[in-house]
Amino acid sequence: MKQHYDTFWSHLGDSRFEIWKEVLPPLIEEALNPEGNGNLPRWLDALQKIKGYPQADDYDLNVDAVSVTNKTPLSGEEKAELERTLRAFHPWRKGPFSIHDIFIDTEWHSDWKWQRVRPHLAPLEDRRVLDIGCGSGYHLWRMLGEKPKLAVGVDPSLLFMNQFLVLKHFIGEQEPGFFLPLTLEQLPVSQKGGAFDTVFSMGVLYHRRSPIDHILELKNQMRPGGELVLETLVVPESFGQLLVPEDRYAQMRNVWFLPSVPELEIWLRRCGFKNVRCVDLDQTSTKEQRTTDWMEWNSLESFLDPQDPNKTIEGYPAPLRAVMVCNKPQ
Numbered sequence: 001m002k003q004h005y006d007t008f009w010s011h012l013g014d015s016r017f018e019i020w021k022e023v024l025p026p027l028i029e030e031a032l033n034p035e036g037n038g039n040l041p042r043w044l045d046a047l048q049k050i051k052g053y054p055q056a057d058d059y060d061l062n063v064d065a066v067s068v069t070n071k072t073p074l075s076g077e078e079k080a081e082l083e084r085t086l087r088a089f090h091p092w093r094k095g096p097f098s099i100h101d102i103f104i105d106t107e108w109h110s111d112w113k114w115q116r117v118r119p120h121l122a123p124l125e126d127r128r129v130l131d132i133g134c135g136s137g138y139h140l141w142r143m144l145g146e147k148p149k150l151a152v153g154v155d156p157s158l159l160f161m162n163q164f165l166v167l168k169h170f171i172g173e174q175e176p177g178f179f180l181p182l183t184l185e186q187l188p189v190s191q192k193g194g195a196f197d198t199v200f201s202m203g204v205l206y207h208r209r210s211p212i213d214h215i216l217e218l219k220n221q222m223r224p225g226g227e228l229v230l231e232t233l234v235v236p237e238s239f240g241q242l243l244v245p246e247d248r249y250a251q252m253r254n255v256w257f258l259p260s261v262p263e264l265e266i267w268l269r270r271c272g273f274k275n276v277r278c279v280d281l282d283q284t285s286t287k288e289q290r291t292t293d294w295m296e297w298n299s300l301e302s303f304l305d306p307q308d309p310n311k312t313i314e315g316y317p318a319p320l321r322a323v324m325v326c327n328k329p330q
Helices: 002-010 015-031 040-050 076-090 110-120 138-144 160-170 211-220 259-268
Strands: 058-060 066-069 097-099 102-104 128-132 150-154 177-180 197-201 224-234 274-283 308-312 320-327
Touching: 002 102, 002 150, 002 177, 015 066, 040 076, 040 160, 040 320, 066 138, 076 102, 076 160, 097 160, 097 177, 110 138, 110 224, 110 274, 138 150, 138 160, 138 177, 138 197, 150 259, 150 320, 197 211, 211 224, 224 259, 259 274
Parallel strands: 066 097, 128 150, 128 197, 150 177, 197 224
Antiparallel strands: 058 066, 097 102, 224 320, 274 320
C-alpha cells in the first residue's frame, strides 16, 4: 500500500500540488489506522493474498466489465481460491469487473451510467482528472481508458480502497490512477488555484448537508476553464423546486437536498459556473441497481413502493438522476 502512495507523489509534478505533498501524507496515515475500522485488517489480509497472484498479462479498461486476464489461464483450484478471496471484499457495489474470467456482478451497473455520461465529456486524454466519491474506482478505471495524464479517486471508504487496489495490483503501475481514502473537504488548494482539468462528483451531492459548499469545493480543485461533471438525484419539475426528506429517502438517512433540474442549474450558476446544461435525465431502474451474488443485501427493489415503482417506500418520487456539465470561467 505504501508503494501506491510513493508512486502517487511522483506523479504530482505541477507546482499547485506541492501543498498536497505537505498536507496529505499524515491524513492518509491516519485514515489507514486499523483502529479506525475493525474490518481493515481482514481486508488487508485478503489484499495480501491477492498480491500472491502475478500481475495480469493483459487488461481492458474500455469494456463494460473492466477486465484483467492472463495468457495462461488459472487452474481450477487457483481460480476457486481467487474467487473466495475476492468475495472477502463483499459487498461489491460499483462495477462490473472481470478478473481472470471471474465475473463480479456488482449491485450497480456502473457501466450504464458511464455510457450516459461519456458522450458529453470533453476528451480526457492528457488531462488531470479528479473523481470525488469514486467508490470502488470503476469509473476511475474507465476514465483511465481515455489516457489522462493523471486520475485521482477520492472516497473515505476503506472497503472501496481495497477493491480499487485489487485491480491496481493486477493492472500494475503503468496506469496513472490513484485512490485517496479521504474526503473532498480534506483536499487542500494551492494559492495558485486548482490543478484538475475535469472534476467528477457522481452520487455525492445529495449526501451533503451543504450542497452549495460542496459545489464550491469542487470548483476550488479545478483549473480555469475546467469541466465539472455533476451527477445527482433530482426531483421531477412537476414535484416542485426542492425536496428535503423529513426522515429517510429510499431508506437512506443521509439524503438532504434533492432539487429540480432548473433549481440545480441556478445553484451551479450562483457558484460561478458557465455553460451549465443537463445532458442526461434518467430514472434508476431495478435492472441497473439490484441485489446480486456479489452484493447480497437489500437494494433498490426493497426501497420502492411495491404498488408503485415510481415512488419510494416513503412516498417520494423514485430516484431520478441528472447529469450536469458546466465549466469554470477562464
